[in-house]
Amino acid sequence: MGIEISAQYVKELRGITGAGMMDCKKALQEASGDIDKAIESLRQKGLASASKKSGRRTAEGLIESYIHAGSKIGVMVEINCETDFVARRPEFQELTKNIAMQIAASPQVEYVDKESIPNDIIEREKTIESGKDDICNKPENVQIQIVKGRVEKRLNELSLMDQAFIRNTDITIRDLVNEKIALIGENIQIRRFVRFLLGEGLEKVNPNFSEEVASMIKS
Structure with a gap:
């Protein structure tokens, strides 16, 4: 089982690399919390390039x-x-x-x-x-x-x-x-x-068919 990594640490790595949260967490666990090793690992896997392409x-x-x-x-x-x-x-x-x-x-x-x-x-x-x-x-x-x-x-x-x-x-x-x-x-x-x-914003009416028939007869 990997070591516990704080959400803040994962967020920091994500901010640096642009990689996904789960990828960052896994990389940090595999690197025993060493952020430099985690960055290197993500780059090797091609997961650290998203932020560079965002513009x-x-x-x-x-x-x-x-x-x-x-x-x-x-x-x-x-x-x-x-x-x-x-x-x-x-x-x-x-x-x-x-x-x-x-x-x-x-x-x-x-x-x-x-x-x-x-x-x-x-x-x-x-x-x-x-x-x-x-x-x-x-x-x-x-x-x-x-x-x-x-x-x-x-x-x-x-x-x-x-x-x-x-x-x-x-x-x-x-x-x-x-x-x-x-x-x-x-x-x-x-x-x-x-x-x-379907029907969003419209009032749904349940017709009373007996009243409708009666109305038609009267008219």
Whole structure:
């Protein structure tokens, strides 16, 4: 069994390399916590290149659609890469299909990532959490920490990139995308998506057929 590695240490390595969280954790465990050895290991495996590619222009890619069984949930998502050649690769096409399915399975998700969440939404969540009865009698510094933690959790729920991948819950969608960046060698960006739910926003009426027939007879 590998040594215990703190989440902060994993986050630090990820910030340096751009590799996925699970890859960083595994590399640190294999290197007995030595961050330099972990960086070297990730580079050898080709997993430390995602951050270097993150600034590259992405103007190619695919628009993927997914209709769930029963045709009551539908998704369209645009995922960009750098070249049309990569857009045609099966690995990229598999990624787009997996992400479309992920969106269909994540009804709480509204934004690509936390950076895309408008500030007014964040402030609203802070107001909601600050007004909850279960923290009103706690010291102010404790309230601040509780609200911060709850808001962060809520923002994670709204962010597609922070969702656990439905086919491998040990990684997030961000980790999945970074793995494909390392594999394919191009920048990949989820640009936008829309999720359709049949009848969403419409009032559903259960018709009373006897009343309907009576009305037709009277007219």
